[in-house]
Amino acid sequence: xxxxxxxxxxxxxxxxxxxxxxxxxxxxxxxxxxxxxxxxxxxxxxxxxxxxxxxxxxxxxxxxxxxxxxxxxxxxxxxxxxxxxxxxxxxxxxxxxxxxxxxxxxxxxxxxx
Amino acid sequence: xxxxxxxxxxxxxxxxxxxxxxxxxxxxxxxxxxxxxxxxxxxxxxxxxxxxxxxxxxxxxxxxxxxxxxxxxxxxxxxxxxxxxxxxxxxxxxxxxxxxxxxxxxxxxxxx
Numbered sequence: 471x472x473x474x475x476x477x478x479x480x481x482x483x484x485x486x487x488x489x490x491x492x493x494x495x496x497x498x499x500x501x502x503x504x505x506x507x508x509x510x511x512x513x514x515x516x517x518x519x520x521x522x523x524x525x526x527x528x529x530x531x532x533x534x535x536x537x538x539x540x541x542x543x544x545x546x547x548x549x550x551x552x553x554x555x556x557x558x559x560x561x562x563x564x565x566x567x568x569x570x571x572x573x574x575x576x577x578x579x580x581x582x583x
Numbered sequence: 584x585x586x587x588x589x590x591x592x593x594x595x596x597x598x599x600x601x602x603x604x605x606x607x608x609x610x611x612x613x614x615x616x617x618x619x620x621x622x623x624x625x626x627x628x629x630x631x632x633x634x635x636x637x638x639x640x641x642x643x644x645x646x647x648x649x650x651x652x653x654x655x656x657x658x659x660x661x662x663x664x665x666x667x668x669x670x671x672x673x674x675x676x677x678x679x680x681x682x683x684x685x686x687x688x689x690x691x692x693x694x695x
Binding site (some may be wrong): 563 | 615617625626627628632633680681685687
C-alpha cells in the first residue's frame, strides 16, 4: 500500500484565494483525520471522520475552513478565503476505526502570501 | 484532558540505548499511553502504545510505572535515523487513534 496520499505537497497562494487540500486514505481504513502543524501551536486536530461522516469538527478554526469526505477513498479540506495566518503544514491521517495506530501522510505545506 | 510532560530535548550516542521519559500524573483508568515520533519534514509515525503492562515491538519498548503516572519509551540501540521529535500522548476511549492530542514532545538528537 502506498500509504496516505496528500496533494499537493506544496501550495503557495495569495490572500483571499480558495485553497483545496486533498487526501486519499489507506484502503480499508474508515477513520480519517485532518491536522494542522505550526511552530506556535504544534499539531492540532482539525476534524475527524468515521465512515465518511464528520464526528468531531471542534478543532476547525472558523467558518472559512470546511472538510468533506464524499467517499471512503477521498477527502478534502477547503479554506475560503485564505489568510496569511493559515500558513502551516496540513496533515491527513487514517486508521481503522477504534484502532490505536494512525497513519499520517507526508503533509501539504501551505503558504498564504 | 489528561496531559503529559516530557523534556524538551535529549541527546544520545549512536548505538546506545535511549530512555525517553513521560509524566502523566492525571491519567485516568481508561487512558492508553501512545508514543509517536516525527522525523524531519515527515508526518508523525506510530511507535507503540500500552495500557498497564510493558510492551515491546520491533521499534521500541514501553515501560509503564505500576501507578501509571509515568512511562518510558526505550529505544534499545539508537541510530542516526532515530533523530526525531517523540510525542507521548494519552488517548481515550480504549486506545483508539481517535483523539490524539499532541504536545510539544521531546527532540531527540543522536550523536555519531
